[in-house]
Amino acid sequence: MNATWIKRLDLAGMAILIASLVLVVIWAFPIFWALLSTATPAETAGGFFRTYANVLFTTDLGRWYLNSIVTSGGVTIIVIAISSACGYAISQIEFTGRRLLWLLILGSFMIPVQALIVNHFFLVYQWGLLNTWLGVILPQLIAPIAAIVYKQFFDAIPREFGEAAFIDGAKHWQIFLKIYLPMNWGVTLALAIIVFIGAWNAFLWPFLAVTKPELMNVTVSIAEIRSYGVSGLAAAMMAGLPVAVIYLLFQRRITDAITMSVGITSDK
Structure with missing residues (x-):
């Protein structure tokens, strides 16, 4: 009986492994195809790299990168600052309209x-x-x-920390910055990465809000790249490179943030 179960488990594990490999191939194929398509078969490796060098040095890609860094970084910093303060206020401060504000955030x-x-x-x-x-x-x-995630984590912190600080004469902003926020640096980092990637990949609003090529974000500028006579596909690959690197470096934090947000929203 045990041998039968072991055999079944081995078959199940093999099936899962094969299915995982198939999914990896399906996921990686578009990227692999895009890399191959940026150079013709007759080109050498030097020609392949020249394709990307042309995109980098003969276009305004550097300026577009700067625009994306500034706007995405600005969105990230402001969202984290507002959301953390909002989460703390709803979690720890009693004020008129507190429940209504919380319901509005959930209803959004x-x-x-x-x-x-x-x-x-x-x-x-x-x-x-x-x-x-x-x-x-x-x-x-x-x-x-972001505000919901912060609120839930501040709720989990024992109130004794804040009460002890109040006895010592601390204000709410001091308790927030020096006690509660430092306890959630992992959450802050995870949310910051998620917000930054989302802002970097945003297309619709930056496309509508900016018409001058020199002010475009890198994701929007791909539509203008052909006027420079370079490979649009290579430009698209380079536009997505920063967020791909960020994801590879912080994939565990990103996964944790997604898991937290899904769990919190499903509870609500």
Whole structure:
């Protein structure tokens, strides 16, 4: 009986392994195909690298990278700052409208950000922020999941920490910055990576908010790249390279953040 079960487990493990390998091949094939397609079969390795060198040095890719770094970094910093403060306030401070604010944050999941694009465009236009970094950043600050994650983790911290600090004369902002936030650096890092990657990959809003080529993000600029006479596919590969590197370096943190957010939203 035991031998039969062991045999079945071995067969099941082999089936899972084969299925995993098939999924890996399916996932990697588009990337492999894109790399091969950026150079013709007759080209040498030097020609292959020249294709990417042309994209890097004969276009404004450096400027587009800078635009993406500034806007994505700005979105990340502001979202983390606002969300952590909001999560702490809802979790630890008693104030009028606290429950209503929490319900509004939870209810915001019912409205996709894309449905607000027209309103965002008119507001940014009226404020004179089209073709500016700030105009790209502001509408991307809607990230309720970050506030929810922070609130749940602050709820898990024993209140004795805050009460002891209050007895010593600490203010709420001191307790938040010196006690609660340092206990959640892992959460902060994971959320920051997720927000940064999302802002870097954003296309629709940066495409609408910026019309000047020199102010475009790298993801939007791919549409303009052919005017430089270089490979559009190679440019697309280089546009996605930074987030691919970030994901490979911090994949465990990213997985943890996704797991936390899915678990929290499913509980709600």
